Amino acid sequence: MKISNRITAIVAGLCLALPVLAQQSGKDVYTKVCSTCHATGLAGSPRLGNAADWGPRAAKGLASLYQSALTGTPKGMPAKGGHMTLPDAEVKAAVDYMLASANVKPAKPEAEPKKEEPKKAEAKKEEPKREEAKKAEAKAAPAPAAAPAPAPVAASAPVVPVAATEVSAADINSFNRLLKPASKRNLPPPEDGIHDPANDGTHALQPPLAAFGALPKAPSGNRVNWVEAIGQKKINPRYDRLDPKAEPIVMDLNIVREVKGSMPDVVYPHKQHTEWLDCSNCHPAIFVPQKGANAISMASILLGEKCGVCHGKVAFPVSECRNCHSKKKDIAKAPTPVAATK
Ligand code: HEC
Numbered sequence: 298m299k300i301s302n303r304i305t306a307i308v309a310g311l312c313l314a315l316p317v318l319a320q321q322s323g324k325d326v327y328t329k330v331c332s333t334c335h336a337t338g339l340a341g342s343p344r345l346g347n348a349a350d351w352g353p354r355a356a357k358g359l360a361s362l363y364q365s366a367l368t369g370t371p372k373g374m375p376a377k378g379g380h381m382t383l384p385d386a387e388v389k390a391a392v393d394y395m396l397a398s399a400n401v402k403p404a405k406p407e408a409e410p411k412k413e414e415p416k417k418a419e420a421k422k423e424e425p426k427r428e429e430a431k432k433a434e435a436k437a438a439p440a441p442a443a444a445p446a447p448a449p450v451a452a453s454a455p456v457v458p459v460a461a462t463e464v465s466a467a468d469i470n471s472f473n474r475l476l477k478p479a480s481k482r483n484l485p486p487p488e489d490g491i492h493d494p495a496n497d498g499t500h501a502l503q504p505p506l507a508a509f510g511a512l513p514k515a516p517s518g519n520r521v522n523w524v525e526a527i528g529q530k531k532i533n534p535r536y537d538r539l540d541p542k543a544e545p546i547v548m549d550l551n552i553v554r555e556v557k558g559s560m561p562d563v564v565y566p567h568k569q570h571t572e573w574l575d576c577s578n579c580h581p582a583i584f585v586p587q588k589g590a591n592a593i594s595m596a597s598i599l600l601g602e603k604c605g606v607c608h609g610k611v612a613f614p615v616s617e618c619r620n621c622h623s624k625k626k627d628i629a630k631a632p633t634p635v636a637a638t639k
Pocket residue numbers: 326327330331332333334335339340341342343354361362363365366370371372373374375377378379388389391392
């Protein structure tokens with residue numbers, strides 16, 4: 298029976314070896330995909346070989362890190378590093394590789410209490426901010442060209458979707474806060490409830506009012522008409538955060554959505570959006586790119602979905618009915634005095 302034992306051993310050995318051979322190593326995956334960000338710490342990513350960056354994350358446990366790498370995080374880690382075709386095992390191998398590079402050992406799953414601590418601390422840190430945000434009520438929208446307008450650069454398009462798709466009902470951004478009456482708008486960054494007052498960078502930002510004076514006015518949000526500001530070339534937002542020469546792909550295509558009842562129809566203009574935003578901000582995560590293929594309602598918009606992913610947060614709020622409901626109905630069977638003035 299020695300022979301058969303040996304055969305079993307060989308077969309078993311082959312079975313183990315095969316998948317290993319077919320799979321890219323963690324290092325390969327890291328080099329090809331993850332290094333784009335994790336080599337330099339781009340966008341706040343933990344850096345290769347940096348124990349200080351990886352230590353606190355490893356404390357969450359390996360399963361949690363795998364999860365982040367596979368499905369992405371709201372703070373900018375794209376699912377599988379943006380390469381959805383990578384097998385899960387290779388993504389995990391790359392995580393293992395980065396942890397090993399930093400000489401960090403992930404916490405064991407049994408270490409539940411340890412896992413809880415950082416979470417609670419985080420929650421506490423967030424609470425006061427939330428309160429402040431409520432108090433500050435409807436201040437400046439962190440508009441596309443973001444409050445600190447000296448560098449309208451901040452309008453960099455790719456920033457929107459990450460936050461946008463991850464908004465949950467518990468998030469301060471999930472409600473159209475600009476529907477609330479405005480008490481104070483355009484407060485300086487350390488007081489606006491959006492920027493972290495403990496961060497030195499916040500204090501270095503130009504206060505919005507110091508920059509907004511020269512811009513065309515709007516009746517809502519942070520009182521700036523950003524579409525006109527671009528039209529009049531008063532601002533020149535950088536289209537790509539990393540590439541100052543990148544030009545937007547502007548698409549001039551209006552989509553008319555007929556509205557039942559008396560409200561004028563909605564005209565969705567691609568032009569004004571694509572001057573700011575890359576197609577990937579909306580397609581396919583928020584809208585299937587096909588006229589009429591998406592069920593949109595005011596309720597969903599108010600809940601921060603569909604158009605409400607941006608409108609009421611970084612673009613004009615829902616209170617400006619006629620900005621969207623701009624097309625008078627052809628058949629005047631339900632006449633309303635609302636003219637499409639805009
Ligand atoms: C486009 C930039 C980018 C690429 C590419 C990228 N990451 Fe990340 N990664 C980030 C950022 C930003 C963070 C920090 C996000 C956070 O704190 O939630 C991060 C965090 C992580 C974390 C820690 C998550 C946590 O819960 O603390 C892991 C693990 C990770 N990345 C793995 C990978 C792997 C594996 C790859 C390659 C397959 C990869 N990343 C590719 C940007 C990137």
